[in-house]
Amino acid sequence: MHPGLIEIEQHERESWLPLLLLADEDEAVVRSYLHDGDMHAVYLEGDQLGVVQCTFPEPHLVELKNMAVTPERQGQGVGKQIIAAACRIYQSKGYHRMIVGTANSSIANLIFYQKAGFRFSHVRPDFFADYAEAIYENGIRALDMVMFSKTL
Secondary structure (H helix, E strand, O other), rough: OOOOEEEEEEHHHHHHHHHOOOOOOOHHHHHOOOOEEEEEEEEEEEEEEHHHHEEEEOOOOOEEEEEEOOOHHHOHHHHHHHHHHHHHHHOOOOOOEEEEEEEOOOOHHHHHHHHOOOEEEEEEOHHHHHOHHHHHHHHEOOOOOOOEEEOO
């Protein structure tokens, strides 16, 4: 079974903020891109699974800006299915490449994105240095954004 992605209208995006904050802890940062690009609710057989937001930094390029899976559905392959669905949608719209970034300290995410077919692209140094509160994962401070890329 594959999840369905349903576009979220601009006026409904605020209600998805709690779920988006699972993937990006700084509310001010999430609010800074909350109304950019496309946002999709993710459902399977009527059950809410998560949310995905994509932006378009340049022609033919889509950035997976935020993706969150509800806590009770994490670790069940939902994230990979969401990425696959998003890739199909944006490939059909003429996009050639998808990028995604995660913190240098997010070891599980570094593994996850590679398993989902992404390859290391580049690093955005000090991306997280100005977050309101320092983020630590796995005993490592999140400072740099590690970027991945995938051909659609």
